[in-house]
Amino acid sequence: MAHAASVPVAVHLDHCIEPSDADLALECAFDSIMVDGSLFDEEQNISYVKSVVERAKARNITIEAELGRMQGNEVGLSATDLNAVWTDPDRAARFVQESGVHFLAPSFGNVHGPYPAGGAEKAWQIERLQRIYKALGDTTPLVLHGTHPLSDDMVRMAMANGMVKINENRTIRYGYHEFIEAECKSTDLIRVQEGAVEAYCKGVQRFMVDVFGSAGKA
Ligand SMILES: [Zn+2]
Structure with missing residues (x-):
């Protein structure tokens, strides 16, 4: 149905936490899958994402991954202990290079769920986002998670700093x-x-x- 639309529409599955969910998703008609290995350590996350990317290539599916860990919970995500871990720009470049992932969701103070007092304006580490964008360049599109709520100006600012896919909910x-x-x-x-x-x-x-x-x- 989505592919019959008069404009390009991609069907994306977000936050696949269990590897078995990613396995199942690879058998379905998705154009894009986010594999959320944020609870793995970095090396495990790289090898996990790499294995999914390799299998996804044969099916023409793009893969998004998260590096670091965003604070808060999204509907459908488990309430595991999700203390935020910020994305390091140099590690992000290595992660992308070694895993071959197509889209990267960075953690720079963005949170799932409502922002605390001061909003995204206070929570976001803009300078970190800029360094991540600089380290990856335009070849790896960034994905913005944590948009509730967000002013239009903050969305535009994120777009000016490499965010190409914006998760609105x-x-x-x-x-x-x-x-x-x-x-x-x-x-x-x-x-x-x-x-x-x-x-x-x-x-x-x-x-x-x-x-x-x-x-x-x-
Ligand atoms: Zn998310």
């Missing part, structure tokens, strides 16, 4: 939730569902056009 769903909250008691259920999806689409459209600058680039 909760922030983009505000309109969907607001519509349901406002209409659920007074409106027919089917109309509530349709209206909520319309509101969601508008949220996605606003990001694609006004923030990501993707209009006309398909």
Whole structure:
């Protein structure tokens, strides 16, 4: 269905923590898989990601990996002890070179789940992100996790520093939730569902056009 769209759409599976999940995903119709080896030590993470990249190549699937460990939890991720570990720029370059991974998700103060007081403006280590971008160059696209909430300006700043794939989730769903909250008691259920999806689409459209600058680039 996604591949029948009039614009390029890739189907991505995020945060595959268990190696068995990655094995299963490689048998499915994904275009891209994130293998989350952030609970492994660095050497294990490299060899694990490398083995997945090699198998994925034969199936024309791209692989994203995380180096370091982002703080917080995302829906669906286990509540394992996730104390943040920042991505070291030099190690990131070695990780990419040795594992052959296509996309890298760095940890530079970005967190899954709501940002604490001060928001991303306070939490992000911009200088670290800039050094990671410089170490990897434009050949390895960076992926931004931890966008709840994030101002449009912070998204643009991340894009100016190598972020090519931006994981939007909760922030983009505000309109969907607001519509349901406002209409659920007074409106027919089917109309509530349709209206909520319309509101969601508008949220996605606003990001694609006004923030990501993707209009006309398909
Ligand atoms: Zn994530």
